[in-house]
Amino acid sequence: METINNYTGNILIADLASGECETEELSQELVEKALGGAAINMELYEQYKDRDPLILGTGFFTATFFPCSCLAVLTGKSPVTGAIGHVPLTWQVGVELKLSGFDFVVLLGAADKPVRLWLHDGLSDINESQDVWGKDVWESVDKIREAYGDDMIQTLLIGKAGENKVPLAQVSENYWGSKDSFGFGAVFGAKNLKAIAMRGLGALEVAEGFFQKCIELKNEILNGAIKGKSGLKDFIAPLGIDTSIKAKIESATHRLNACYNCPYPCYTFFKYREAPSVMAQTGVADPGCLTSGLAGLTRFYMLGIDAPRAMEKCFKVGLQPAAAAQILEKKGIKDLAAAEAALDALASDPVKPEGSTWPIAVNLPPAASIFSSAIPPKPVFSPVSDFGAQDAGQFWVRRQALAYTIGMCPICAVLTPEVSTEKIVELVRMSAEWDDFSVDKLNSILDNLIAKSSG
Amino acid sequence: MDLKVEPLKCTGCRICEFACNFHYDESISPIGSSLMFYREEKKNYYGLMLKREKTLLLGRPEGERILKPGEQIEGASASSKPILLRVACDRCAEEEEGPLCVRACPFGVLSME
Ligand code: SF4
Ligand code: SF4
Numbered sequence: 001m002e003t004i005n006n007y008t009g010n011i012l013i014a015d016l017a018s019g020e021c022e023t024e025e026l027s028q029e030l031v032e033k034a035l036g037g038a039a040i041n042m043e044l045y046e047q048y049k050d051r052d053p054l055i056l057g058t059g060f061f062t063a064t065f066f067p068c069s070c071l072a073v074l075t076g077k078s079p080v081t082g083a084i085g086h087v088p089l090t091w092q093v094g095v096e097l098k099l100s101g102f103d104f105v106v107l108l109g110a111a112d113k114p115v116r117l118w119l120h121d122g123l124s125d126i127n128e129s130q131d132v133w134g135k136d137v138w139e140s141v142d143k144i145r146e147a148y149g150d151d152m153i154q155t156l157l158i159g160k161a162g163e164n165k166v167p168l169a170q171v172s173e174n175y176w177g178s179k180d181s182f183g184f185g186a187v188f189g190a191k192n193l194k195a196i197a198m199r200g201l202g203a204l205e206v207a208e209g210f211f212q213k214c215i216e217l218k219n220e221i222l223n224g225a226i227k228g229k230s231g232l233k234d235f236i237a238p239l240g241i242d243t244s245i246k247a248k249i250e251s252a253t254h255r256l257n258a259c260y261n262c263p264y265p266c267y268t269f270f271k272y273r274e275a276p277s278v279m280a281q282t283g284v285a286d287p288g289c290l291t292s293g294l295a296g297l298t299r300f301y302m303l304g305i306d307a308p309r310a311m312e313k314c315f316k317v318g319l320q321p322a323a324a325a326q327i328l329e330k331k332g333i334k335d336l337a338a339a340e341a342a343l344d345a346l347a348s349d350p351v352k353p354e355g356s357t358w359p360i361a362v363n364l365p366p367a368a369s370i371f372s373s374a375i376p377p378k379p380v381f382s383p384v385s386d387f388g389a390q391d392a393g394q395f396w397v398r399r400q401a402l403a404y405t406i407g408m409c410p411i412c413a414v415l416t417p418e419v420s421t422e423k424i425v426e427l428v429r430m431s432a433e434w435d436d437f438s439v440d441k442l443n444s445i446l447d448n449l450i451a452k453s454s455g
Numbered sequence: 456m457d458l459k460v461e462p463l464k465c466t467g468c469r470i471c472e473f474a475c476n477f478h479y480d481e482s483i484s485p486i487g488s489s490l491m492f493y494r495e496e497k498k499n500y501y502g503l504m505l506k507r508e509k510t511l512l513l514g515r516p517e518g519e520r521i522l523k524p525g526e527q528i529e530g531a532s533a534s535s536k537p538i539l540l541r542v543a544c545d546r547c548a549e550e551e552e553g554p555l556c557v558r559a560c561p562f563g564v565l566s567m568e
């Protein structure tokens with residue numbers, strides 16, 4: 001079969017119990033049925049539901065020139081909600097996964113000893129991972145990169161919290177935590193899966209004219225709602241968060257970062273072991289930390305502590321920062337040393353996160369619980385009417401479903417009314433050469449995703 | 456005319472690397488690009504390297520630096536060494552709309568001067 005544009009055409013079935021990996025073809029039929037990302041993940045989840053599946057997948061546009069196309073999605077049963085959850089993975093995960101040669105990875109069963117999955121050049125290996133089991137996230141990333149000899153390798157991995165299978169455990173993207181609010185760190189732990197390591201040096205085909213269309217859309221985005229704005233700091237006032245947090249963020253910021261092909265750099269690097277103004281390379285090995293987790297950051301600031309340092313502690317043990325900060329607030333913790341000790345203890349505490357972790361009122365319908373709560377719960381710079389919607393809650397759920405399916409960052413999705421459903425349909429049509437692909441067809445794929453995920 | 460880099464404007468989105476590869480072979484990949492992004496992730500230290508005909512341009516946070524053959528690449532990681540084997544930037548001379556990397560970069564880091 002000819003490979004579909006934007007995809008490598010491979011689904012990896014990794015049986016952790018037997019240690020065997022098999023590659024299956026990504027069929028045209030499956031792409032026509034569900035397009036990609038969370039929607040195809042859901043189809044694969046159902047197909048393998050009797051074998052304890054966890055699905056990692058890329059979206060239709062992931063790793064292409066489509067703006068904000070960094071996304072991969074992890075789908076499974078959440079120990080937090082007891083139901084299906086989809087975790088958006090940003091940074092470089094989506095591009096590294098797809099270009100390692102796999103559009104989707106189905107992880108089945110559990111290994112009987114710690115392992116990691118290594119994906120590169122269309123190859124997959126389930127390797128022993130005793131060397132990093134018990135090690136914190138930062139040390140594990142360093143050791144895995146060293147073991148495979150490349151520091152551009154991207155990793156999804158767990159720390160102590162995941163190894164202890166606690167519901168607050170996150171799957172981390174390299175050193176910096178993730179938008180996992182579903183406790184999938186505990187699912188990795190239960191599978192004895194310490195890490196997935198990926199290096200993407202493969203290639204994808206795209207349709208003729210696609211590059212130019214994507215550049216035009218990127219320019220429209222840059223001149224639209226996000227114009228003149230950058231970083232997490234500019235989310236604060238529009239989201240209704242305590243505005244004193246903005247100056248705290250600004251004074252500690254080193255540089256902003258964007259994920260693969262993102263026009264809005266929200267990832268903020270904080271330096272606290274050297275001056276934030278230092279741009280040159282120095283001997284300070286761990287000068288600070290990087291995050292896009294505004295809810296956690298804000299909640300730690302609200303405790304009156306040095307929030308980026310508390311974030312670092314969460315990242316190292318592999319805890320979800322926003323939920324952990326909420327628990328620390330209830331405990332009445334007000335200094336960094338006590339916070340760090342409490343975070344260490346939380347890494348072996350089976351306590352569950354409670355409801356929304358945003359320090360603002362959130363009004364979302366029940367279906368929102370299938371998507372990450374780390375994403376701003378409303379459009380940031382524009383009213384929902386700019387997106388052609390009326391009901392803010394329904395809009396949020398559908399916009400997330402769309403982003404998780406096409407492989408667009410779900411934060412970008414709520415920043416960019418310029419990315420309309422019509423433009424997406426046009427680019428899908430162009431890419432897949434489906435003249436009959438329509439807004440209705442896309443909507444029915446999203447309806448299906450929401451209905452199947454909500455059980 | 457040569458490609459210029461303003462490193463401190465860069466956010467590390469890497470799309471220039473992929474655009475350059477696309478210029479050469481119309482596929483999406485980082486592997487055939489004249490540009491290479493490198494990063495020391497824990498230090499948030501990152502920049503670009505550009506393979507030119509006779510030199511290597513380092514767009515480091517400290518500023519631009521030009522390396523001649525045989526000079527050591529400092530401040531760049533082991534994974535950036537393959538840049539020496541890459542094809543030299545042809546300045547997208549035959550691209551009607553201009554260099555693909557310049558068009559793709561969202562932050563005005565790259566320019567042809
Ligand atoms: S908005 Fe933030 S999280 Fe999303 S792609 Fe851009 S930098 Fe990454
Ligand atoms: S000008 Fe063209 S050849 Fe040179 S780096 Fe940019 S895209 Fe590549």
Ligand code: SF4
Nearest residue numbers: 465466468469471560
């Ligand atoms: S496209 Fe621009 S911002 Fe992105 S990595 Fe390249 S130079 Fe930096």
